[in-house]
Amino acid sequence: xxxxxxxxxMDCAExxxxxxxxxxxxxxxxxxxxxxxxxxSQGPQYIIHGLKNNETNEMASLIITEDRKSSTLILPHxxxxxxxxxxxxxxxxxxxxxxxxxxxxxxxxx
Amino acid sequence: xxxxxxxxxxxxxxRGQQVTLSCSPISGHRSVSWxxxxxxxxxxxxxxxxxxxxxxxxxxxxxxSGRQFSNSRSEMNVSTLELGDSALYLCASSLDLSYNEQFxxxxxxxxxx
Numbered sequence: 001x002x003x004x005x006x007x008x009x010m011d012c013a014e015x016x017x018x019x020x021x022x023x024x025x026x027x028x029x030x031x032x033x034x035x036x037x038x039x040x041s042q043g044p045q046y047i048i049h050g051l052k053n054n055e056t057n058e059m060a061s062l063i064i065t066e067d068r069k070s071s072t073l074i075l076p077h078x079x080x081x082x083x084x085x086x087x088x089x090x091x092x093x094x095x096x097x098x099x100x101x102x103x104x105x106x107x108x109x110x
Numbered sequence: 111x112x113x114x115x116x117x118x119x120x121x122x123x124x125r126g127q128q129v130t131l132s133c134s135p136i137s138g139h140r141s142v143s144w145x146x147x148x149x150x151x152x153x154x155x156x157x158x159x160x161x162x163x164x165x166x167x168x169x170x171x172x173x174x175s176g177r178q179f180s181n182s183r184s185e186m187n188v189s190t191l192e193l194g195d196s197a198l199y200l201c202a203s204s205l206d207l208s209y210n211e212q213f214x215x216x217x218x219x220x221x222x223x
Contacts, residue, residue, distance in 0.1 A: 032210065043114070043200050043214030044153070087153075098212075100145075100153035 004088045009105040012082075018075040020104050022088030025069040031092045033064060035073045036100070037084040044087065044100070047073065078108045112137065114203050114215035122221045128189040131218045135182050135203030141165075142184040143212065144176060147198040156199075159184055160207050188220075196222045 005023040012018040087103040144156040155168040159178035176186040202212040
């Protein structure tokens, strides 16, 4: 599975968009990009995933660059409840083979 | 629809003992995965079960084992506990092996003294 690089921490004001970057320069053609988040003391929560095209769901948008070497998770209107560690993962096959890195700790403030 | 449930939520054991953790997946989900989360190593994949068969295994010693029952419920067992086994053990379920979205349970916090 491809290795991903994320900034260790980010801050965002409540109500603003949170843009979380992820670098996966060694990603191969059949590997997806997944995003999960983990709120303190809870199990990780699936957010979104994509292969080549940009994706949007009720929680977030995923923007993948054309060369697929990086992506951005966008939370359009961050709230205090979005404070969490966000994991970007690149992988194939079963979801169980996903390798969780250290993630980005997003702090949403008033 | 009920989420993934794990029991017990908290557990304290001493070195050398063994422990069994239980996971009930979301109804209809047939794949169950287990993860260990520690501050130092982060979230690491232990194993995955589907149709009562272990399909994938992470890089953990043989003291870590698991099984899945016909109703998709799963258990994991750790024998001869070591201090380093203190961790949050997370279970995740998905519809099947090829489904991309995993649903995690709240975890079992194991403390080894």
